[in-house]
Amino acid sequence: MSAPAPELNTLSLAEAGELLAARGASSRELVAAALARIGATDGRIGAFLRTTPERARAAAEAADERAAKGARLSPLDGVPIALKDIFLTKGVETTCASRILEGFVPPYDATVVERLERAGAVVVGKLNMDEFAMGSSNENSAFGPCHNPYDLARTPGGSSGGSAAAVAARQVHGTLGTDTGGSIRLPAAFCGVVGLKPTYGRVSRYGVIAFASSLDQVGPLGRTVRDTALLLQAIAGHDPRDLTSSTRPVDDYLAGLEGGARGLRIGVPREWLSGGLAPGVERAVREALATYERLGATLVDVSLPHSRYGIAAYYLIAPAEASSNLARYDGVRFGLRAGEGGGLKEMYAETRERGFGAEPKRRIMLGTYALSAGYYDAYYLRAQKVRTLVRRDFDEAFRACDVVAGPVAPSVAFRLGEKTADPLQMYLADVFTITANLAALPGLSVPCGLERESGMPVGLQLVGRPFDEATLVRAARALEREAGPLPAPEV
Amino acid sequence: MPVSDFQVVLGLEVHAQLLTRSKIFCACSTAFGAAPNTQVCPVCLGLPGALPALNAEVVELAVRAGLALGCEIRAKSVFARKNYFYPDLPKGYQISQYELPICVGGGVEIPVDGATRTIRLTRIHMEEDAGKNVHDVTAAGSGVDLNRAGVPLLEIVSEPDLRSTDEAIAYLKTLRAILMALGVNDGNLQEGSFRCDANVSVMPKGAVELGTRCELKNMNSFRFLRQAIDYEVRRQVELIEAGGKVVQETRLFDPDRGETRSMRSKEEAHDYRYFPEPDLPPVRVDDALVQRVRRALPELPRARSARYQRELGLSPYDAELLVADKAISEFFDATLAAYGSTPEAAKRAANWLNGDLARLANELAQEPAAWRITPAQLAEILRLQDAQTIGGPGAKQVIEEVFRTGAAPAEVVRAKGLAQVSDEGAIEAAVDRVIAASATEVERYRGGNKKLLGFFVGQVMKEMRGKGNPAVVNALLKRKLGE
Numbered sequence: 018m019s020a021p022a023p024e025l026n027t028l029s030l031a032e033a034g035e036l037l038a039a040r041g042a043s044s045r046e047l048v049a050a051a052l053a054r055i056g057a058t059d060g061r062i063g064a065f066l067r068t069t070p071e072r073a074r075a076a077a078e079a080a081d082e083r084a085a086k087g088a089r090l091s092p093l094d095g096v097p098i099a100l101k102d103i104f105l106t107k108g109v110e111t112t113c114a115s116r117i118l119e120g121f122v123p124p125y126d127a128t129v130v131e132r133l134e135r136a137g138a139v140v141v142g143k144l145n146m147d148e149f150a151m152g153s154s155n156e157n158s159a160f161g162p163c164h165n166p167y168d169l170a171r172t173p174g175g176s177s178g179g180s181a182a183a184v185a186a187r188q189v190h191g192t193l194g195t196d197t198g199g200s201i202r203l204p205a206a207f208c209g210v211v212g213l214k215p216t217y218g219r220v221s222r223y224g225v226i227a228f229a230s231s232l233d234q235v236g237p238l239g240r241t242v243r244d245t246a247l248l249l250q251a252i253a254g255h256d257p258r259d260l261t262s263s264t265r266p267v268d269d270y271l272a273g274l275e276g277g278a279r280g281l282r283i284g285v286p287r288e289w290l291s292g293g294l295a296p297g298v299e300r301a302v303r304e305a306l307a308t309y310e311r312l313g314a315t316l317v318d319v320s321l322p323h324s325r326y327g328i329a330a331y332y333l334i335a336p337a338e339a340s341s342n343l344a345r346y347d348g349v350r351f352g353l354r355a356g357e358g359g360g361l362k363e364m365y366a367e368t369r370e371r372g373f374g375a376e377p378k379r380r381i382m383l384g385t386y387a388l389s390a391g392y393y394d395a396y397y398l399r400a401q402k403v404r405t406l407v408r409r410d411f412d413e414a415f416r417a418c419d420v421v422a423g424p425v426a427p428s429v430a431f432r433l434g435e436k437t438a439d440p441l442q443m444y445l446a447d448v449f450t451i452t453a454n455l456a457a458l459p460g461l462s463v464p465c466g467l468e469r470e471s472g473m474p475v476g477l478q479l480v481g482r483p484f485d486e487a488t489l490v491r492a493a494r495a496l497e498r499e500a501g502p503l504p505a506p507e508v
Numbered sequence: 509m510p511v512s513d514f515q516v517v518l519g520l521e522v523h524a525q526l527l528t529r530s531k532i533f534c535a536c537s538t539a540f541g542a543a544p545n546t547q548v549c550p551v552c553l554g555l556p557g558a559l560p561a562l563n564a565e566v567v568e569l570a571v572r573a574g575l576a577l578g579c580e581i582r583a584k585s586v587f588a589r590k591n592y593f594y595p596d597l598p599k600g601y602q603i604s605q606y607e608l609p610i611c612v613g614g615g616v617e618i619p620v621d622g623a624t625r626t627i628r629l630t631r632i633h634m635e636e637d638a639g640k641n642v643h644d645v646t647a648a649g650s651g652v653d654l655n656r657a658g659v660p661l662l663e664i665v666s667e668p669d670l671r672s673t674d675e676a677i678a679y680l681k682t683l684r685a686i687l688m689a690l691g692v693n694d695g696n697l698q699e700g701s702f703r704c705d706a707n708v709s710v711m712p713k714g715a716v717e718l719g720t721r722c723e724l725k726n727m728n729s730f731r732f733l734r735q736a737i738d739y740e741v742r743r744q745v746e747l748i749e750a751g752g753k754v755v756q757e758t759r760l761f762d763p764d765r766g767e768t769r770s771m772r773s774k775e776e777a778h779d780y781r782y783f784p785e786p787d788l789p790p791v792r793v794d795d796a797l798v799q800r801v802r803r804a805l806p807e808l809p810r811a812r813s814a815r816y817q818r819e820l821g822l823s824p825y826d827a828e829l830l831v832a833d834k835a836i837s838e839f840f841d842a843t844l845a846a847y848g849s850t851p852e853a854a855k856r857a858a859n860w861l862n863g864d865l866a867r868l869a870n871e872l873a874q875e876p877a878a879w880r881i882t883p884a885q886l887a888e889i890l891r892l893q894d895a896q897t898i899g900g901p902g903a904k905q906v907i908e909e910v911f912r913t914g915a916a917p918a919e920v921v922r923a924k925g926l927a928q929v930s931d932e933g934a935i936e937a938a939v940d941r942v943i944a945a946s947a948t949e950v951e952r953y954r955g956g957n958k959k960l961l962g963f964f965v966g967q968v969m970k971e972m973r974g975k976g977n978p979a980v981v982n983a984l985l986k987r988k989l990g991e
Contacts, residue, residue, distance in 0.1 A: 105557045118556070125550050127557060224557040230786035259559050260788055338786055341589050344600020345554045349652065365593055388591070388781035397783060 206476025
């Protein structure tokens, strides 16, 4: 019995692009395969909030016409992808997994959506997430949780849970997520895929529903490091509509991708491997570090003494900004409006009471408190000072190393419902990822094996110098090449 | 104690709309009066995902105002969010500046009893305007018009240096003239592009500690401002006299009743929860920008007034009136450029501008920008007088007609038959008729009552329907009556 030809949906994004370029398959076939896979599996996974088959088919047709003329726009041209439901898509409902935006159809596209579509990528749907990107398990979605393709009883991580699960379950070839405190890297680690949070300012936030403006950053998730590099290449760069986006030229992320780890100085923060890690996670991370040494990299002991204040600072800054960013959901101009019978205050109160879930409400209250007269200096201002110190720790570390490596999360994917009763436990899932957001640095999660006890994926986190995503993907690719692909989940 | 035993202390916060074509954080038009919600986009609507992009012209105009008012221009200033809920505030926060405004210090010199006094400025900052709630427009209830949301404003805050309503008015008029001269603001109070809140307190004369202040809002004319402050001062004095205490609060002026009434108390005041706007990097103003703006500063009203007095011999009164409105002083300059710049011409042009033209503009409620009469036409009218084609009364009629219709002065003179008669024969006939008809007066004049000459001139002019050349009329009358 000969081996069956690989299903189209199992191809990596790069492979799918190459097949399209070689005219070995059409974009329409890839889109059909993706939609079929979604149809067959998503009832169990819950990665998608909605699919957009008609638009996808039309886009695929256009891509096929370009391919026929030898005029493909980019390596992504014709490849099915999907977007976290935090990105505004013109004419396609965008909810941020919140009741308050149910039925909201944006009149414009986010800059990253424009850029992906300009590169020819075909958007097949919008992905599940924690409401307003607040959460670490995707359980805060107003439209039901998402499940981990490796174990449906477990969380895919959050907040970009759908983005990671869709890639892991081979539903699409790549996705975009956002990362405010670990929301790309954590689900990537939990679902055994690659997730990259770029430097703050590397990718435009225009048209991305804001959670915490000074921390939010858009990034790709893919089956392979190369896939994330391809996606980042398409979306990175200055946007005049986002003044916090950098005018720095964008590096070529693919040029040095296969450059290997030889000579690389890898900083290992002693605070990150000093207890508190699940044994299986620690083992996988240490093995990955050993692999790097074998590949010719040098491990360097570094210290990030202020990273232990990261969570505390983060849970003042992020809710403070969120409390202001979420003020626009007031029932006046778009989205849900409730309590119309009463006066203005009733309308506000009823709309927000019914529209927001428990976690956004909790953070709005936390943030409002932190910014209140008399508390601002003690909370918000002090948290900003911690942020400066966290960044200084990294600056110091990067004098001795090129990347910092450590775990993404203290454990593998936990079970659905395991931490929902205790928000503080849930917040601790982000203990290792939050510092990169506070310091505005690029961070990446790359699979480094399965935990023996559970069979669940473990991610290695790499944090780089500002705007040095090129070194991050090169280092991640070296490990990926050595370790080989994770076994696919059976869904 | 009567009111006169109290010292009034006033500080003003002026909101001046900047004369940019587009809004502060998006490319939407700032034009006034468009149909509701037609000048909006995702940014000024506060749609999810939209981000502000700062209009560089706003910074330049803020720097211009700051330099003209002697402020320190901060090399780095920071936008902040002012958080509160209101339907006309799309994002649930206003982007303003708080701890680090673009300009600090500075002052405005105002005329007080023939001298000048400097009213210190605390700060100037940039911010976006809110929209407008519109009531009773639809059957469904109130609506919101967001055309104005995101229109750029400068907030100019004075120290509590003003000591009377007159000083407050003088401060506002001076500031308004400066901003208009700078091309920063159009000075329009009715449309709300120049608005003012007043902080009012009173204290016994000689006291050192300031009294509790109230903030007054909603005065959209100088007259209302005066009414509001005067009312508020009386209210506070009467309250204190009656043994009461002024409570810090915001009070709304009601123009229909000429009163202020409580809007919200200090306890009800918003906690705006200011924090630095994370969507905008700090605003950097480098030396090059400051120097460029400084070099391009136009002549300011005070300098212009001094020049009019020094070089053209205008009275302080005339000069101040001309410079109070940039458009008027430009009209004046252009008239002299077209006619010839002599003290005599300046006096005549100033008289027309501050007299008949000001009256007509007021009657027809026309801003100088909308005038039909041009400086060239005013110059022509002056020349028509020089040529004795028309006299004073004729010129007055020509001015009015040209102001209303924009017609050419010479054409008006012809069409209305206003040309002055200098022909001795025609005037002599009229003089003879008047002398023949006024035997008694002639008797008295010849008897020594020379004041009656005016009477005869008037009669002759009446006879000639105002068109007689006064010099010729005078000469002929004197000659004939002297016979």
